[in-house]
Amino acid sequence: MDEFILEMRNITKLFPGVKALDNVNLKVRAGAIHALIGENGAGKSTLMNVLSGIYPYGTYNGEIIFQGKECNFNNIKDSEKTGIGIIHQELALIPYLSIGENIFLGNERSKYKFINWDQTHFNAKELLKKVGLKEDSNTKIKDIGVGKQQLVEIAKALSQNVKLLILDEPTAALNEEDSNNLLKLLLELKEDGITSILISHKLNEILRVSDCITIIRDGSTIETLNKGDKDLNEDRIIKGMVGRELTNRFPNHDSKIGEVVFEVKNWNVYDPLIEDRKVINDVSINVKKGEIVGISGLMGSGRTELAMSIFGRSYGKCISGKIIKDGKEIVLKNVRQAIDNGIAYVTEDRKSAGLVLTQDIKSNISLANLDKISTRHFVDDQREIQIAQEYREKLNIKSSSVFQNTGNLSGGNQQKVVISKWIFTDPELLILDEPTRGIDVGAKYEIYNIINKLVDDGKSIIFISSELPEILGVCDRVYVMNEGKIVGELSGKESSQESIMKCIMKNEEVT
Amino acid sequence: MDIIKNAFKKNMRQYAMIIALVVITVFFQIATKGILLVPMNVSNLILQNGYVFILSIGMILTILTGGNIDLSVGSLCALIGAIVGTLIITMKVNIVLAIVIGLLLAVLIGMWQGFWIAYIRIPSFIVTLAGMLLFRGLTVTMLKGATLAPFPEKFQAISSGFIPDIFHGLGTSLNFTAIFVGIIISALYAIVKIKQRAKLQKKDLVTSSLTLFATQIIAILFVINLFSYWLAAYKGIPIALGIIGVLILVYSIFTTMTVPGRHLYAMGGNEKAAKLSGINTNKVLFLSYVNMAVLSAVAGMMFASRINSASPQAGLNFELDAIGACFIGGASAYGGVGTVTGTIVGALVMGVLNNGMSILGVGSDWQMSIKGLVLLSAVAFDVLSKRKSRS
Numbered sequence: 001m002d003e004f005i006l007e008m009r010n011i012t013k014l015f016p017g018v019k020a021l022d023n024v025n026l027k028v029r030a031g032a033i034h035a036l037i038g039e040n041g042a043g044k045s046t047l048m049n050v051l052s053g054i055y056p057y058g059t060y061n062g063e064i065i066f067q068g069k070e071c072n073f074n075n076i077k078d079s080e081k082t083g084i085g086i087i088h089q090e091l092a093l094i095p096y097l098s099i100g101e102n103i104f105l106g107n108e109r110s111k112y113k114f115i116n117w118d119q120t121h122f123n124a125k126e127l128l129k130k131v132g133l134k135e136d137s138n139t140k141i142k143d144i145g146v147g148k149q150q151l152v153e154i155a156k157a158l159s160q161n162v163k164l165l166i167l168d169e170p171t172a173a174l175n176e177e178d179s180n181n182l183l184k185l186l187l188e189l190k191e192d193g194i195t196s197i198l199i200s201h202k203l204n205e206i207l208r209v210s211d212c213i214t215i216i217r218d219g220s221t222i223e224t225l226n227k228g229d230k231d232l233n234e235d236r237i238i239k240g241m242v243g244r245e246l247t248n249r250f251p252n253h254d255s256k257i258g259e260v261v262f263e264v265k266n267w268n269v270y271d272p273l274i275e276d277r278k279v280i281n282d283v284s285i286n287v288k289k290g291e292i293v294g295i296s297g298l299m300g301s302g303r304t305e306l307a308m309s310i311f312g313r314s315y316g317k318c319i320s321g322k323i324i325k326d327g328k329e330i331v332l333k334n335v336r337q338a339i340d341n342g343i344a345y346v347t348e349d350r351k352s353a354g355l356v357l358t359q360d361i362k363s364n365i366s367l368a369n370l371d372k373i374s375t376r377h378f379v380d381d382q383r384e385i386q387i388a389q390e391y392r393e394k395l396n397i398k399s400s401s402v403f404q405n406t407g408n409l410s411g412g413n414q415q416k417v418v419i420s421k422w423i424f425t426d427p428e429l430l431i432l433d434e435p436t437r438g439i440d441v442g443a444k445y446e447i448y449n450i451i452n453k454l455v456d457d458g459k460s461i462i463f464i465s466s467e468l469p470e471i472l473g474v475c476d477r478v479y480v481m482n483e484g485k486i487v488g489e490l491s492g493k494e495s496s497q498e499s500i501m502k503c504i505m506k507n508e509e510v511t
Numbered sequence: 512m513d514i515i516k517n518a519f520k521k522n523m524r525q526y527a528m529i530i531a532l533v534v535i536t537v538f539f540q541i542a543t544k545g546i547l548l549v550p551m552n553v554s555n556l557i558l559q560n561g562y563v564f565i566l567s568i569g570m571i572l573t574i575l576t577g578g579n580i581d582l583s584v585g586s587l588c589a590l591i592g593a594i595v596g597t598l599i600i601t602m603k604v605n606i607v608l609a610i611v612i613g614l615l616l617a618v619l620i621g622m623w624q625g626f627w628i629a630y631i632r633i634p635s636f637i638v639t640l641a642g643m644l645l646f647r648g649l650t651v652t653m654l655k656g657a658t659l660a661p662f663p664e665k666f667q668a669i670s671s672g673f674i675p676d677i678f679h680g681l682g683t684s685l686n687f688t689a690i691f692v693g694i695i696i697s698a699l700y701a702i703v704k705i706k707q708r709a710k711l712q713k714k715d716l717v718t719s720s721l722t723l724f725a726t727q728i729i730a731i732l733f734v735i736n737l738f739s740y741w742l743a744a745y746k747g748i749p750i751a752l753g754i755i756g757v758l759i760l761v762y763s764i765f766t767t768m769t770v771p772g773r774h775l776y777a778m779g780g781n782e783k784a785a786k787l788s789g790i791n792t793n794k795v796l797f798l799s800y801v802n803m804a805v806l807s808a809v810a811g812m813m814f815a816s817r818i819n820s821a822s823p824q825a826g827l828n829f830e831l832d833a834i835g836a837c838f839i840g841g842a843s844a845y846g847g848v849g850t851v852t853g854t855i856v857g858a859l860v861m862g863v864l865n866n867g868m869s870i871l872g873v874g875s876d877w878q879m880s881i882k883g884l885v886l887l888s889a890v891a892f893d894v895l896s897k898r899k900s901r902s
Contacts, residue, residue, distance in 0.1 A: 281549060305834075314786070314787060332679040334789075335786065335788070336791070338789075349789060352781070352784075353781070353787055354787075355781065356777050356780035357780065357781065358776075358781075358848050359777070359847070363773065363776070363777075367777055367788045367790075370770045370774075371770065377770045377771065379769060379770060381768070385714065389714070460633075
């Protein structure tokens with residue numbers, strides 16, 4: 001068992017402006033289940049994308065040695081041929097094709113380019129048996145649940161004689177029963193000699209099935225722990241995941257906090273597509289005047305859904321609960337009403353939902369509050385330009401002029417345009433959803449300064465972020481969310497990366 | 512020279528279409544041995560293609576909302592023509608009342624299509640394809656397959672009448688009202704432009720050089736006055752041109768200067784962002800189809816007046832001319848990009864092609880093929896030049 005099936009040596013991967021991976025080393029023993037763990041953005045997925053050829057040879061530095069041979073994959077096909085199968089968080093199945101067709105997609109059982117249906121379904125049946133899925137291979141993918149789809153993906157990988165199976169958060173969307181089945185299957189596959197790399201946030205699952213655990217943080221491998229190590233427990237892993245020094249990346253700020261101005265009580269939201277899936281479960285939060293309240297949690301914990309459902313019901317179905325502003329209950333049926341009641345929401349994804357990229361800076365800034373600069377429906381161009389100029393200077397939006405198309409701006413400057421748009425609506429409560437994602441350190445600092453200035457002017461802020469250091473550096477108080485629930489509330493003093501992680505992880509175990 | 516070159520590069524797309532229009536015009540001017548631009552034919556060209564201008568103005572609005580086209584406009588022209596024809600010719604209803612009824616029915620029809628497209632979110636292509644069949648079928652049923660004719664003279668005047676000369680030519684054969692209107696329009700244009708520039712100058716926001724600005728204004732003033740002189744040399748301003756001119760002006764102002772106009776562009780550029788900025792995008796989409804139906808009715812009545820009959824075959828392929836004009840004029844097939852002025856240039860390209868080829872006696876089969884190729888090359892040029900500027 002001491003032979004390594006895979007060695008990744010000194011892998012370094014650069015994205016424009018960011019070092020995503022920095023000399024990462026990973027050794028995986030043949031026939032083991034090897035867990036990879038780290039915060040969002042630590043570099044786990046990037047590493048797996050390098051391994052499976054999604055980032056082709058030459059776009060990274062370092063060596064990949066698989067079964068004793070150095071491999072230079074140019075695409076996924078290459079890595080599949082070698083025996084590496086990757087199953088992504090978002091499943092890559094085609095909903096309107098059958099299970100059998102999906103299993104052999106791109107690898108069709110055929111003769112002279114004509115599909116051999118008998119063989120397709122015969123082979124599919126065998127594979128389904130192997131993964132323990134009791135479904136007819138003619139069933140369409142859209143008619144089976146996520147847990148079963150996951151199994152189809154594994155069957156697909158097995159059909160290509162996979163030797164190393166990579167699973168990226170396979171249980172994130174599964175219920176407990178399906179998760180257990182999946183983990184059992186991994187153990188069975190291990191008996192058959194198939195090696196797995198398991199990426200997961202669920203520590204209890206990892207401790208249960210894996211033989212080795214490698215911790216990645218900030219694009220570097222921190223340590224590898226083995227099953228049977230004396231001090232191997234959850235606290236030890238959490239410490240490894242977050243144990244970094246906080247440097248001076250955040251401006252100093254003392255908030256002058258007043259009365260509670262905004263409250264959400266017993267908020268429940270259902271998924272708009274899947275009928276009985278509760279996305280937000282009995283959430284109650286409040287925000288005080290001049291306060292920055294953080295919402296921390298892993299991706300998919302329901303942070304964005306919470307924010308959007310509050311913001312004029314722009315997400316979800318069957319929403320129930322109360323919104324109270326300045327002691328009075330308000331009902332926000334659409335975005336317009338939310339804006340008119342002094343709420344603003346800076347979206348998570350500025351390109352797909354924040355900006356009109358075909359239009360210039362000034363039109364984007366004025367978009368949510370055109371009434372303010374128009375008389376009898378006519379837009380006052382001069383005033384619009386003047387206002388855009390003001391924000392361009394105040395927020396330091398680097399651009400040739402306010403007539404520049406937002407599509408040509410850098411990420412940080414695009415974000416400043418979106419923030420300008422919402423400051424211009426003169427909100428009392430500003431919800432910022434991942435406002436610093438994908439922008440460089442300097443621009444981040446500027447955005448923190450803008451946020452501090454806003455609360456100094458008496459506004460309130462809800463700050464949603466996946467990055468723990470940022471939450472700690474910016475917020476006065478932190479709510480921790482997991483699986484649609486608030487699982488912890490920490491004041492600025494008592495919150496630390498460890499305490500937040502513990503809230504999340506402890507809750508994972510209970511469910 | 513460098514300044515002009517730079518400005519040219521920046522507005523390549525806009526100027527390219529104007530240049531293409533000029534080239535096509537010069538080509539037909541030579542090929543038709545000067546017939547294309549004689550005063551009578553210029554009047555004719557406008558009247559013959561009146562429907563393209565009106566329909567393409569409506570079409571650019573629906574395209575702006577996100578590349579939504581309307582295939583039913585040709586059939587709708589025929590249906591409204593048939594309704595108005597039946598009212599006026601068969602039932603002897605008062606002309607003005609008949610026109611009002613036609614417009615109101617168009618509003619209802621637009622609401623019908625807009626409902627399915629904007630609120631039920633059935634793709635516009637499918638809804639308007641259904642409308643295309645439905646309205647054509649209703650037209651044939653209503654007219655029992657036969658042509659209704661003739662309209663009373665008053666109704667014919669919509670397309671064949673001219674605005675009378677209040678100056679009575681001042682003793683010449685020229686129509687001085689036309690010349691006077693040309694002068695007023697050009698004066699207004701110059702004043703508005705100069706004022707705008709002065710305001711920008713105050714805030715140090717001027718982006719183009721003074722020479723370029725002056726050249727632009729002089730060129731446009733020249734074209735306007737030449738055009739009005741040409742009209743004056745024939746019978747003056749056609750009533751239809753008056754209607755078209757007012758529509759162009761109103762819709763240019765609507766798209767560039769008003770809040771609902773901004774909503775149109777924002778929705779087409781990024782519907783999600785528009786929604787999250789508090790814009791009721793369903794309503795914007797709905798109204799753009801109501802508007803399209805009303806303009807179709809105007810075009811349908813103008814066309815019925817021109818051919819002096821309500822025909823079951825009226826309006827065939829009108830939708831294609833209108834959609835083509837929008838895309839030749841620089842609209843994006845994904846929405847959010849395009850202007851009324853650009854569309855008018857596109858419609859003029861279509862118009863000159865229609866008229867020029869007719870004078871040359873080119874058969875309608877070849878006319879179609881050539882228009883198809885012009886549309887493809889215009890859009891291909893757009894796509895390729897964008898790719899070049901990006902790399």
